[in-house]
Amino acid sequence: MELELAEVNSHGLIEALWDRHTVALYNQHGSFSHSSSSYQAAYDSYYRRQWDTLAGNGDGAHVAMGTPRELDDYVRHLYKMTSMTRREIFDDLERKWGGGSTEEALKNTLKLALSLLFMLKFGLAAGQTEPSRGCLLWTEGSLEGCIREYFDQEPKLETRGVRLPRSFDAWSIQSIAGIEIHFTDNLIDHLKFIEDAESKKILVFHHVSFLECHQSSVFPGGFLDETLRTLAIIFPESEFGSYGCFKSCRTPWLRKLCNKDSACEVDSRLGSCETLRGAERGIENFRFWRDRLVILKQEYDEATPRTLTQFWNDRRNRVV
Structure with a gap:
């Protein structure tokens, strides 16, 4: 289904999930450029590219949702389920949003929702290859546990003599x-x-x-x-x-x-x-x-x- 570019945007997710006080400050004082809404532009571009890759013509894959607005509803739903396991989350997706979708479409839906929610790559979609890019492998345990385990690790390298002077930029x-x-x-x-x-x-x-x-x-x-x-x-x-x-x-x-x-x-x-x-x-x-x-x-x-x-x-x- 062809969608107008204006229909594919992140405004609904930003309004629902981002800190409203900080967003209000952005709108009040503006940001880096003259447009007070410019803080949305980078994430909005990311949203559209993710939709095109996994739901549009990108690599030929499809998702369980027919429109970005339906996807936004699921992302907001997923936001409240981070303590659940992958199996529980997938079963919930299949039960409430499946509607006859293939398993591949459901998997792509979950990848897309996770990427929009946390700006993390969870595996690759069919046909995608990014050998120099990292992705999380989440097969068991809770979503929150997977993310924390990946990032919350003790540093290993020696730091003696390592300085970060102001000239280092x-x-x-x-x-x-x-x-x-x-x-x-x-x-x-x-x-x-x-x-x-x-x-x-x-x-x-x-x-x-x-x-x-x-x-x-x-x-x-x-x-x-x-x-x-x-x-x-x-x-x-x-x-x-x-x-x-x-x-x-x-x-x-x-x-x-x-x-x-x-x-x-x-x-x-x-x-x-x-x-x-x-x-x-x-x-x-x-x-x-x-x-x-x-x-x-x-x-x-x-x-x-x-x-x-x-x-x-x-x-x-x-x-x-």
């Missing part, structure tokens, strides 16, 4: 160390370092609005806040923020970086996560993302300038 990571910054909609892939024969890159989960507004307790305590603080390290507001008519020195560079990534629409609130100073930047203050920060910082420290511009901009080891 997105601009220097890419312009000096030559590590390409790519944006991801999958929270599992945040800060994942990928190296191949041609390049080095780091994936950054950019959905600031989602992190600030998400209300579910399925994530470990402090996890969403720590994720925001990693964005404050990489995209500090003092360097990348925008305050009315005033723009920080790296704001134009950030806009260009966001526009370059055609795979997704980057959240316009990226660069508005404050600026961490002094002891706030200590690696010991990060638990969930500590190991990935350590790996990124080591790659950054060991990178040598390959171009004259990179050499000229490199201030890491200079004595002044």
Whole structure:
């Protein structure tokens, strides 16, 4: 069934599931751009792409719901079932929304609903291949337990001598160390370092609005806040923020970086996560993302300038 583009949007989910106080502040003060509704744009784009992939023509798969509004109803229903097991949730879906749908359609429906609710990838749809991207394997236990078990793990890497100076940010990571910054909609892939024969890159989960507004307790305590603080390290507001008519020195560079990534629409609130100073930047203050920060910082420290511009901009080891 052909749907008008306006029919496929996330407005209903945002209104029902996001923190209303934070959304009200967005609407009152605006966000990164001139439009007060711009905080919705990145998640709205994500919603449409997820619908097209799993429910539209994408890979030929189908879901149990005929319209996005029906899907929204199920997502709101699923939001209240996070303590249940996969089997219980699937049986509930089949009983209440099945309506003669195939098992494959029901599985795709659950994947789609989970991806919209938590911005996590739970397995791949038929025909999809993303070898460098992570996904959760949920076969038993509760939904909440699966998510917490994945993220709530003790850091393993040595942190002695690892510092996160203010000069360590997105601009220097890419312009000096030559590590390409790519944006991801999958929270599992945040800060994942990928190296191949041609390049080095780091994936950054950019959905600031989602992190600030998400209300579910399925994530470990402090996890969403720590994720925001990693964005404050990489995209500090003092360097990348925008305050009315005033723009920080790296704001134009950030806009260009966001526009370059055609795979997704980057959240316009990226660069508005404050600026961490002094002891706030200590690696010991990060638990969930500590190991990935350590790996990124080591790659950054060991990178040598390959171009004259990179050499000229490199201030890491200079004595002044």
